Amino acid sequence: QGAAVAFVDVAAGQSAALVERLSHADIAPQFIECDITDIPDYGAKIETIIGRLGGCDALINNAANDDRHTIAEVTPAYWDERMAVNLKHQFFAAKAVIPAMMAAGGGSIVNLGSISWHLGLPDLTLYQTAKAAIEGLTRSLARELGRSNIRVNCIVPGNVQTPRQAKWYTPEGEAEIVAAQCLDGRIQPADIAAMALFLTSDDARFCTAHNYWVDAGWR
16 A cells, blocks of 8 residues: 555564565565564664654554463463553553654554453453453543544454464354354454554544444444
């Protein structure tokens, strides 16, 4: 779509392969290896990206981990680790890009939430706690940053068909998901990306402080 894109990830091999697959794009994406739970390093990497790209018009906070767990398995250390990978980084990434967005006269921040806590799914207590908090974070940031023309929204995906999800779902489970939706078919990553693209575009210039569901009607 003509945007200069950079992203961070801990999965260096997979990320490098993605960059290679997209090398034909008019503006090839840039990858920087980073552990987002290391907040000082993450902030430094964001500064590097802003310097390379010459600014920041949009931030997509997408990183998360939905490993299953029981309440009995949760320790204070595990709690902190889950909040670090699912919630904490979203605030500090937003904080890091605010100066560049203000200098540019505005910008768009998109936080990725989840349908899971709205459904109350089992074995996801900490993940769902973090995802619920993201909706509150979104509204708070939108209020604080709106007068600087920085919009903040949350995408609430339904059950997206990804390689990671394949670890848990059988064909019968896949059929149950589709049956619970209003629409037939499985949500794809591109469907979520399309909403993110809209929310970061000028077409969404008066869209802020809201949740945008891409769930095929599964509520």
